[in-house]
Amino acid sequence: MRIVARTAVWSAGLLVALAAVVVFSTTLGPAAIGPVAVVKAVLNGLALPTSVAFGANPAPVGALSLPIPAVEIGWTRPFSFAVPDRHETIVRAIRLPRIALGAVVGFALAAAGTVMQGFFKNPMADPSIVGVSSGAAVGAVATIAFPLAVPFGLQTAAFAGALVAAGAVYAIATENGRTPVATLLLAGVAIQTFLGAVISYLLLHADQGLNEAVVWLMGHLTRASWDDVAVTTPIALVLFAVLLAYARDLNVLLLGETDAASLGIAVERTKRLLLAAASVITAAAVAVAGVIGFVGLIVPHMMRLVVGPDHRILLPTSALAGAAFLVLADTAARVGPAEVPVGIVTAAVGAPFFLLLLARREVHEL
Amino acid sequence: MIDVDSLSVTLGGVDVLDSLDLRVERGEFLGLVGPNGAGKTTLVEAINGVQAPDRGTVRLDGDPIEGLSSRAVSRRVATVPQDTHVGFSFRAEQIVEMGRTPHRSRLDWSDQEDPVERALERTQTATLRDRTVDGLSGGERQRVLLARALAQETPALLLDEPTASLDINHQLRVLGLVGESVADGKAAVAAIHDLDLAARFCDRLALLSEGRIRVSGKPAAVLDDPAVETAFDAETVVTRDSATGAPSVSALEGRPDLDRRVHVAGGGEPAAAAVRSAWAAGATPSVGPAPEGGVAARLAEALGIEVVTAPPFEPVSERAVAEAVEAAEAAEAVLAPGGPGCAPVVERLENARVERTVESTVEGRAD
Structure with missing residues (x-):
């Protein structure tokens, strides 16, 4: 039970750290709100389902009024601390959605990055290695540049673009039911280059949308809403659970595909599943937050140095550390004298840190 | 236990294995000998299901391998691979635990099991358990991989050049361990390029050359067979090793013909x-x-x-x-x-x- 205990202890510790980071970040902003008030405001917003009743809603059909059965859930707010209304609104409606979205996106990107690095046995692998981010960028920039030509919303377009790109890379790299990892990597590079050309072309013709498109490409959490959080969180959690269930298979895959097969792993099926889950979780994050680099690259490396290469502990700790890292980075992005896209912060902080690890020879291979 | 029937494998247009037949029973240690490129590794990978045959069948305990799941196959056959490079920092114990993969459900994360302990002890790798694999010597890594295969607790054991990177005392220890497992009722197949070692430890040798078993039988008989000279393209001499009594092969350099x-x-x-x-x-x-x-x-x-x-x-x-x-x-x-x-x-x-x-x-x- 040692690995289970270690994972539980580390995850609990990182959850506490994440909560602390969230509270800390919520206190920062133009209006000064203390940590106690933040916690009170959050608790005030907490609602628990306390009663379930079955009722009937009258629905007008022509001249008739038909009773439609409905479930009515009674919500109770167990806390009602005295917090100024203005502060409660700032915390719950302005700061928290952005922080929550940052946490979910960081969680998703770091989880996907961990899986991709293990999958490709390549320390430079990141969540977008199979073209997910480029595909999302094409979808998003196309929507911004030619809003009338794209029939659905920006986030849907980005999500769809991500999945189409990843699917194309997979299809190109697959032959006779086998998908060699090296071919996948090269196909990913080729597709990313091609989509880069498409993005540049779209930007040339973006006119008024240019600024918005560039901000999107840099990665941003500025327009975060609770709706974004509500859509992204379940996707991220479900896929994370799937990836975690395959953590042991991923360990065995690191021995090489031949060894993994001789240890009873259905190699191609497992690879397909890991790739699909990691791509979709990345797409869900990129669709709402744009291209935020380095989170999926350096966070897994840092955690691998701390907890070791076993994905049963590496995956959950990386995901939680990624959440905390992105919340911190976004806090820096928004509290400075002028707001900058968070992607600039993660890259500006992440790259030197990564070089430091390289210089100290702590990161040279998986 | 292992029953290979007219097996053919073609890789990149080359017939690596060509209508090959082979049977190995429980309690038998078969040494697979033959020159480099004879198809020994391919045969091992066909038996453990990694390499799908183009024609012919491989049966494990009577069941055709293509009808078994990868998991089911790996409960019957464990493999000690030839390439022992493991390029990341798992601890030796974690590698051995991975041998339990076919026996555990995906969500079973327990990591202390008797078979792992037994395998570590038998291979004398318990002292290495907390070292990372990339810090081990080639010989130590080979023993860890043998421990992993033993932890798999399969009735059949495949070894691809298990002694290639070992010094002489570890060669004897590794093959001795395989011999013990065979005495306990396992079937073992080892591709071994050292003919003397193969002859000393195996119950039976099979000479593989150009995709076929050319001759198979008791070590002394196989080594003395003219097929050995043909397969290795060298003049050979079989003597008895004066220390162990096992047959020993020496290849002779090409010698001038004096006719005197x-x-x-x-x-x-x-x-x-x-x-x-x-x-x-x-x-x-x-x-x-x-x-x-x-x-x-x-x-x-x-x-x-x-x-x-x-x-x-x-x-x-x-x-x-x-x-x-x-x-x-x-x-x-x-x-x-x-x-x-x-x-x-x-x-x-x-x-x-x-x-x-x-x-x-x-x-x-x-x-």
Whole structure:
């Protein structure tokens, strides 16, 4: 039970750290709100389902009024601390959605990055290695540049673009039911280059949308809403659970595909599943937050140095550390004298840190 | 246990295995020998299901492998791979635990199990358990991978060059461990390029060459088979290792053909050395009288040359000396290296052309 205990202890510790980071970040902003008030405001917003009743809603059909059965859930707010209304609104409606979205996106990107690095046995692998981010960028920039030509919303377009790109890379790299990892990597590079050309072309013709498109490409959490959080969180959690269930298979895959097969792993099926889950979780994050680099690259490396290469502990700790890292980075992005896209912060902080690890020879291979 | 029936595998347009048949039972240790590129690794990978056959079937306990899931196969066959490079920092114990993969459900994260402990102990890797694999020597890594295969607790064990990166004591230990597992009822197949090691530890050898089993059977019989010389494209000699009694193969360098007969008088180590020198120089030696079962007599048998033997531990009989003289008179030269039985022959040949010693003419060409 040692690995289970270690994972539980580390995850609990990182959850506490994440909560602390969230509270800390919520206190920062133009209006000064203390940590106690933040916690009170959050608790005030907490609602628990306390009663379930079955009722009937009258629905007008022509001249008739038909009773439609409905479930009515009674919500109770167990806390009602005295917090100024203005502060409660700032915390719950302005700061928290952005922080929550940052946490979910960081969680998703770091989880996907961990899986991709293990999958490709390549320390430079990141969540977008199979073209997910480029595909999302094409979808998003196309929507911004030619809003009338794209029939659905920006986030849907980005999500769809991500999945189409990843699917194309997979299809190109697959032959006779086998998908060699090296071919996948090269196909990913080729597709990313091609989509880069498409993005540049779209930007040339973006006119008024240019600024918005560039901000999107840099990665941003500025327009975060609770709706974004509500859509992204379940996707991220479900896929994370799937990836975690395959953590042991991923360990065995690191021995090489031949060894993994001789240890009873259905190699191609497992690879397909890991790739699909990691791509979709990345797409869900990129669709709402744009291209935020380095989170999926350096966070897994840092955690691998701390907890070791076993994905049963590496995956959950990386995901939680990624959440905390992105919340911190976004806090820096928004509290400075002028707001900058968070992607600039993660890259500006992440790259030197990564070089430091390289210089100290702590990161040279998986 | 393992039943391979007219198996063919084509890789990149080359027929690596060609209608190959092989059976290995429980309690049997089969050594797969053959030159580089003979298809040993491919055969191992076909048996453990990594390589799908183009034609033919592999059965494990009677069930065709293509009908079994990867998991089911890995509960019947464990493999110790040839390439022992593990390029990341799992601890040795974690690697051994991965051997339990086919027996655990995906969500079973328990990591202390008796089979793992037993495997660590048997392979004497328990002391390495907390070291990372990338910090282990090649030999230590090989033993960790053997431990992983033992932890898999399968009735069949496949080993692809298990001793290639080991020094001599670890070679013996690893093959000895496999031998113990076989004695406990496992079936084992090992691709081993060292013919002597294979002959010493395996119950049966199968010579694989150009995609087929050329000859198979008891080690001594297989090594003596002319197919070995054809497969390895070398002239070979089979002797008995004087320390272990196991058959031992030596490949001989290509030697000049002198077409000259030489008789080496007497027996013992001096005569054996002279025979080796004469053989290496390209002559066709005969030897005697040499004590039966002695070093010279055994060498002569291995080289397939004429030998006059005499019962050991008693004076050389008149008849043996006469026979040796006859052989010496038929030869163009006689070497008298001075071993047991040498003097009486030399006396009889006083009038013949005797060279006192061979060392001056062919020393340095031997060995």
